[in-house]
Amino acid sequence: MRLVIARCAVDYVGRLTAHLPLAPRLLLVKADGSVSVHADDRAYKPLNWMTPPCTLTERPILDAEGEETGELLWVVENRKGEQLRITLAEVLLDHEEALGEDPGLVKDGVEDHLQELLAEHFGTFGEGWTLIRREFPTAIGPVDLLGRDAAGATVAVEVKRRGTIEGVEQLTRYLDLLNRDELLAPVAGVFAAQEIRPQARTLAEDRGIRCVTVDYEALRGAESDELRLF
Known part of the structure; x- marks a missing residue:
């Protein structure tokens, strides 16, 4: 660098x-x-x-x-x-200064597993939704999940254990970069978390980002075979 x-x-x-x-x-x-x-x-x-x-x-x-x-x-x-x-x-x-290869972000175990589960069951966000890939790279870091909705439009999903304003800002930066790519644009955002703070939800919705509260235990199948979002 x-x-x-x-x-x-x-x-x-x-x-x-x-x-x-x-x-x-x-x-x-x-x-x-x-x-x-x-x-x-x-x-x-x-x-x-x-x-x-x-x-x-x-x-x-x-x-x-x-x-x-x-x-x-x-x-x-x-x-x-x-x-x-x-x-x-x-x-x-x-x-x-040569920084060398970065080991990447080490996520909270639950958050990482939550991302993995949502990647496996991407249709949880909507019928006909399909995953393109996990950890889609951008110049400022990887987007947790990149996929397409039922209409074929690109969607970027940021996954958090607890959804805060910082997470919304992070997703906003990713969307800004992704929407510069003519092959992907327009890219919509989804902010997914077990718990989303009211201020974060307000900011996200003001920016046109959809908020999804995820039931981690339901995704794991601990309570039911059904996948639920609340």
Whole structure:
């Protein structure tokens, strides 16, 4: 991973255009090729980003006489021709660190088993629903379950033991990325948990995410052979 702190301006050139004026920001370049631009707020959400596969080229900016100005230009481009053009006026920190292979998220045993059960019985969410795969990868982590509803539309399911606002935010980030993929979009969200906090349910429903409270013991078959959702 490469971490660069710089005074920079960012322009997105693609289906739309967007501009971030000159300001100090953190630039993350990951081993998978993704590039993201962060401010010192907004928690985990970047101001702008480019997901892999993409290329990064870096070159000095020249003035009218062909002399280097001391500024750098990063051009991050994906296969669709969309670009992030990052102008670095002043580099304050440039550090690279090899993190190695990540072991992945170790989930609570019940939560992991709940995900496994819902993958095996994906029709629990609706008649005719089918699973595409578990742990569907994205640039910011895997979606627990990805599938299709009876009409063939893509659905992403985030599974939690206890559903909180943080879980809704996590699913929202996944949906934002998945809906950029023309082969998957539009992607709807399902937030599934044994217990969903009222604030989390309100936030999810406000964002168009369906909430499903799951009976873990019923899924295990401890109480009945019938699968139930409440």
